[in-house]
Amino acid sequence: MRPIRSAIPALLASVIMATSLAGCQFGDAEQETGEILIGADLELSGAAAQVGKAYQRALELKVEQVNKSGALGGRKLRLDVRDNRFDQKVSESNIGDFTSNPAISAIIMGSCNECAISAAKTVNDKRVPTIALAPASEVAAPATDRRYMFKLGPNAQDNAAAIVSELTTREAKQVALLHTDDKYGQEGVQTLTAELAKADIELIRTRAVQPTDTDVSQAVRALVTPDPDTVIVWTPAEQATLASASLAQADFAGDVFFDGVAAGELFLGSGPRSAENTTMVFTQTMAIDDVIATTPAKAARKQWFLDYTARFGGYYGYSSFAADAVQLVVDAVGRASGNGGAPNRDTIRGLLETSETDGLSGPIRMTPENHSGLMPQALTLLVARGGRWRLAG
Template sequence: MRPIRSAIPALLASAILATSLTGCQFGAPEQEGGEILIGADLELSGAAAQVGKAYQRALELKVEQLNESGALGNRTVKLDVRDNRFDPSVSAGNIGDFTSNPAISGIIMGSCNECAISAAKTVNDKRVPAIALAPAGDVSSPAVDRRYMFKLGPNARDNVAAIVAELASRKVESVGLLHTDDSYGREGLALLKFELGQARIDLLPERSVKATDTDVSQSVRTLVDEEPEALIVWAPAEQATLASASLAEERYKGHVFFDAVAAGELFVGGGNRAENTTMVFTQTMVIDDVIATTPAKAARKQWFRDYTARFGGYYGYSSFAADAIQLIVDAAARAEGNSETPNRDSIRSLLETAETDGLSGPIRMTPENHSGLMPQALTLLVARGGRWRLAN
């Protein structure tokens, strides 16, 4: 395993609280019975339905575990799940309903970047805390304008740092890039241009695809024709799989790198077409390869087993949904108020200072940084034998 080196001092990592995330980390006092109601705005149809449904499964499994654990005393957690169809206008209606419901303790949003970015003003104005699982930095930054919006998942800057460091270690001199034409894709392009320039690695002509495209072969062919030593695919799992198939058809022999948004199923689609592809992601994706030397690692292994046993396979991003539920439940259980009218200002304040060693890895929110996954959570994975493994 090659962990990603972090620019954040080791002191911060040592401050992370070790917890299994199976109960209430804040040690809330006993409260009267009632529900902790959480809204979920997910992509259950249309583009990104695969990851949206994986989020829904993870949320429902985590809620079931929390309710069966008894950690909340007489209180229970309940989800209100809505489909946004990967459409910001539909999402806006869902968010409007959630923020108008005084019983809602918090909102979880799915992978749609534009949905989450558009929702930031509404959740701020209505003072309802939300955690988005969308990857774009604009979702939660700048924090001063996103007081009630948080983000959980790999950050573009950390992904770029990991990829460029590995390219440099392999002495790669030229790179091609396939990226989505959305806020996250443009963010990745800008960061890669800068970091590759710093490393003196040439970025050959890049190509963009729409987040809804189901055919990327022409863009891949154009990139391969430039003969780069390596190709970076900065796109969701479905498009990354299509890119792998196209690269195999083009008989591309160079290095292939996937950004973290490409993480999907544990077993790589299309047989061995992605063999030896490198991807930046968290250990949870391959936790069955890891020895449980800490309570946090043991909890991640148990989550992997529970999810796999329930749904017949593992989806990489499921841990972020589970951690998002845990963070909101922990804050709601600790916050002042009652189950009928949760104190959402208090919940927001607790989320803004949350620290935990989660299912996804170390998570730390601060008033200046509302995107909680720390760089130490990331590692390099490699596709071997039709599934993702830890890179050696």
């Protein structure tokens, strides 16, 4: 059921962090420094620099908030941020450094699917709990082979199901798909093909682009000749923006859907409103102005949005996942301490595996069988109106 739109309540600024944690006791290295160290392997340059920098900003803001809250007692949370340049080999070097450092309690990885997948064996062998923000299912599945690897972000199966459900409502008959030629893009083709077949909707053609491509116009033109009812864009935000412009230039008059990976800036930029009326599957955070703060979790999401935009002058959709990753680690540390245990890497891993919270991104639940925490209920339909994202309906 779609959320009801509303104005922002006037007293939102009074919302404070709900998490209350006991003081933590770490190993010898942490006792000497008084720090809890999280390694962050992010795409700060190269093809995915925009989302990587958004992750860095979100991580730093969340760490600052945790430290100011005193949630960890006398200890302070600190990040060690490394740039992997969207390069698997560079990422492997970073992960090797992190896993060899006994002061590192956990690792957070960025949007690079191949980087996270390649890191799984190392973090398992070195027993360092790691939360990846990359979308491919293979990042965290099967859980039996990814005991120390977790994933936070939209899942291809959930996104595809939500898109096809709406296409069924709109009585779509023929669909074309633009996707990246990487792990997540290939997964999108597979899941959408299956979901569309169940709904008796024809996938008439697909076109792939490389994750590093800065021109998708040729692929888009091939998709819309002749016109399908709908075009689904299954790419990161920068390429989705390019695809919107190319669709407008091709005078495509059908429906356009974005997968959740396309969630980038709140405002859709200058120039012609080529994304106007585009539908996207994502979390409420991209349209938080339309959400009534009827629960502490919704109020916290509004406050996060306000804090982020006040600090950085804008909002990036995936920032909430990075903040939730920090909170999951902090919560695991607090639970271990509250139970009288020592929150070492193995303890943190075990507690991450049973995490259950209503986070900034929405409901999150990890289990021993499922290390991808974002629940389908976190997703909703958004629509581009007036140059920004709003709740659909």
